[in-house]
Amino acid sequence: MGNRVGIVGVGQTHHRSKRSDVNGQEIINEAVSRALAGAELTIEEIDAVVIGNMDHFEGINYVDMWSVDGSGGYMKPIMKVTTGGTTGSTVAAAGYYQAASGLFDTVLAIGWEKNSESDTSAAIATCANPILERETFAGAIGPLAAEYSMYMKKYGATEDDAHLAAVRDHNNGANNPYAHLRKRVTLDDVRNSPMLAYPIRLLDMCPRSDGACAVIYASENKARKITDTPAWVVTTTTRHDYTHFGDADWTIMQTLEEASKAAYKKAGIKDPLHEFDVMELYLPASSCAVKWMESLGVCERGEAPELIREGVTDMDGELPVNPSGGVICTNPIGATALIRVAEAALQIMGKADKRQVPDVEKALATGFGGCSWSDVMVLSSSKPR
Amino acid sequence: MKEEKKELLEVHYGKEQLYNWHCGPYWSKFLAEIRDNEKIYGIKCPKCGRVYMPPRSVCGRCFTEMNEWVELGNEGVIDGFTVVKFPYINPSTGEMKNIPFTSVWIRLDGADTCLIHYLDEKDEEKIEVGMRVKAVFREDKKGDLYYDIKHFKIADRFKYD
Ligand SMILES: [Zn+2]
Numbered sequence: 001m002g003n004r005v006g007i008v009g010v011g012q013t014h015h016r017s018k019r020s021d022v023n024g025q026e027i028i029n030e031a032v033s034r035a036l037a038g039a040e041l042t043i044e045e046i047d048a049v050v051i052g053n054m055d056h057f058e059g060i061n062y063v064d065m066w067s068v069d070g071s072g073g074y075m076k077p078i079m080k081v082t083t084g085g086t087t088g089s090t091v092a093a094a095g096y097y098q099a100a101s102g103l104f105d106t107v108l109a110i111g112w113e114k115n116s117e118s119d120t121s122a123a124i125a126t127c128a129n130p131i132l133e134r135e136t137f138a139g140a141i142g143p144l145a146a147e148y149s150m151y152m153k154k155y156g157a158t159e160d161d162a163h164l165a166a167v168r169d170h171n172n173g174a175n176n177p178y179a180h181l182r183k184r185v186t187l188d189d190v191r192n193s194p195m196l197a198y199p200i201r202l203l204d205m206c207p208r209s210d211g212a213c214a215v216i217y218a219s220e221n222k223a224r225k226i227t228d229t230p231a232w233v234v235t236t237t238t239r240h241d242y243t244h245f246g247d248a249d250w251t252i253m254q255t256l257e258e259a260s261k262a263a264y265k266k267a268g269i270k271d272p273l274h275e276f277d278v279m280e281l282y283l284p285a286s287s288c289a290v291k292w293m294e295s296l297g298v299c300e301r302g303e304a305p306e307l308i309r310e311g312v313t314d315m316d317g318e319l320p321v322n323p324s325g326g327v328i329c330t331n332p333i334g335a336t337a338l339i340r341v342a343e344a345a346l347q348i349m350g351k352a353d354k355r356q357v358p359d360v361e362k363a364l365a366t367g368f369g370g371c372s373w374s375d376v377m378v379l380s381s382s383k384p385r
Numbered sequence: 386m387k388e389e390k391k392e393l394l395e396v397h398y399g400k401e402q403l404y405n406w407h408c409g410p411y412w413s414k415f416l417a418e419i420r421d422n423e424k425i426y427g428i429k430c431p432k433c434g435r436v437y438m439p440p441r442s443v444c445g446r447c448f449t450e451m452n453e454w455v456e457l458g459n460e461g462v463i464d465g466f467t468v469v470k471f472p473y474i475n476p477s478t479g480e481m482k483n484i485p486f487t488s489v490w491i492r493l494d495g496a497d498t499c500l501i502h503y504l505d506e507k508d509e510e511k512i513e514v515g516m517r518v519k520a521v522f523r524e525d526k527k528g529d530l531y532y533d534i535k536h537f538k539i540a541d542r543f544k545y546d
Contacts, residue, residue, distance in 0.1 A: 020393050020395060021391075021393060059398070119473055119474040120473075121471070121473035121474070122473055122474035122475065122476040123476065125473070125475070125476050126476045130404070130406050130477055131406055131408060131412060131416075131530065132412065132439045132530055133501050134476070134477060135475075135477075135502075135503075135530075135531040136469075136486065136488035136489075136501055136502060136503055136531075137488070137501060138467070138469040138471075138473065138482070138488060139473055141467075141469070141471065142467050142469050142488050143467075145467035145469075146465035146466055146467045146488060146489075146490055147465060149465045149466055149467060149514055150464060150465035150490075150514060152514075153465075153513075153514035153515065194470075195468075195470050196469075196470060196471040197467045197468065197469045197470060197471060197488075198466075198467055198468040198470075198509040199467075199509075200467075242445060243441075243445065244439065244441075244498065245499075245501060246438070246490060246498045246499035246500060246501055247437070247445075247498045247499075250464075250465060250490075
């Protein structure tokens with residue numbers, strides 16, 4: 001067990017399809033400046049920096065070096081962490097580990113991406129084995145679509161079940177001034193949107209965005225001095241499974257199941273549906289918003305479509321999911337999972353404005369990446385024992 | 386005061402960088418058997434008994450070396466599929482992919498894991514999880530999984546009509 005650590009500051013850009021008004025360093029700096037301002041800290045008070053993105057999107061390696069002007073990392077210990085889709089949540093975990101180690105008092109975690117600078121699906125497809133799997137591997141959309149075809153067959157779920165989750169996230173996103181997509185949609189809008197890859201339609205799928213996010217961690221003593229309402233990190237867990245996509249059983253999400261089970265055990269959570277007040281989940285497509293609820297232990301296998309239909313995860317439901325609009329509304333990939341952590345922290349801090357869920361004490365944030373990796377982080381308003 | 390109009394430049398680079406991926410002994414044998422004999426091989430883990438396709442040296446679950454080659458069928462069952470309709474660049478060639486195409490996850494007879502390949506049917510209404518499919522090989526072959534096997538085709542369409 002490491003030292004206690006709280007999130008004391010959160011900053012993000014106004015995410016857009018294309019931010020040609022800024023370059024990479026400048027978009028990073030926007031998020032960092034906002035996080036520092038929110039915590040009323042200066043860059044001199046930051047002891048270490050962790051930064052991540054997915055190299056292929058911008059075609060730039062050595063992001064730790066390349067970003068220094070924007071990150072504020074000059075003459076500080078910087079580490080680059082890049083794990084594909086989970087980059088943001090791995091950056092979050094690494095930042096937490098550094099602060100929890102007792103070696104650093106304040107750690108700045110940064111995730112960012114300028115997805116508009118290249119072909120997102122082509123870059124993602126490079127995660128698949130070039131000789132044995134890549135040829136028909138259509139970015140993230142293809143495998144997620146195939147995954148839902150398996151789930152629908154096994155449990156009788158429908159395309160509409162997924163569309164309903166898309167409606168939820170899009171309508172939540174309308175309340176989030178930082179979201180990339182902020183348009184309210186109806187079930188018919190989703191049903192009638194263009195088919196990207198059967199059974200996933202345009203409004204079911206995350207966009208690709210330009211944006212950045214920064215989160216500041218502080219050790220126990222420091223955190224209390226910075227803010228009265230830190231979002232305490234209870235635990236974070238990561239699970240990986242296979243090298244080959246064809247190895248996994250796609251009717252379940254085993255890594256998310258194992259990661260959340262382990263995190264709940266450490267956090268003493270037995271009934272996630274009732275013990276969490278809000279979840280900010282990395283759901284790249286609405287189909288995942290159905291299926292993966294089962295892997296999070298919120299309901300039994302095959303019961304997720306009913307959970308969505310009954311509105312349990314709506315803003316006024318028992319367990320609001322993605323008040324920010326989630327990944328379906330905002331997706332600067334290296335920042336995406338860190339935004340989940342940031343949004344969950346804002347909920348705990350009571351700073352989520354129009355998207356605030358009342359009286360949040362416990363929140364869950366997740367990250368998702370390549371041949372099914374899952375990260376989960378549990379945050380709490382009360383200091384963990 | 387008149388606001389100055391900002392000019393925002395975008396600089397385009399088309400990159401070409403060649404890669405030579407090493408197959409190692411397991412993938413090499415796997416690809417050569419398809420090329421020379423139209424046979425698809427898997428490999429069995431001595432500990433958990435799983436038959437992996439494509440074959441590889443280590444079972445990741447058991448962290449155990451595998452050496453028992455198993456001949457699989459050229460037919461199998463659809464585990465999942467998607468008909469891809471959106472445009473994107475094939476990162477291995479730099480060319481736009483030809484769309485639509487059907488990406489199909491096939492559990493070949495005798496295998497515990499899936500091969501991801503093309504299906505020649507592009508109408509999602511005519512494809513179902515659980516259907517049997519069969520490999521279609523090319524006459525000329527070159528040790529490329531996605532060339533030597535042209536695509537899969539539905540083997541028992543009538544069963545589902
Ligand atoms: Zn094994």
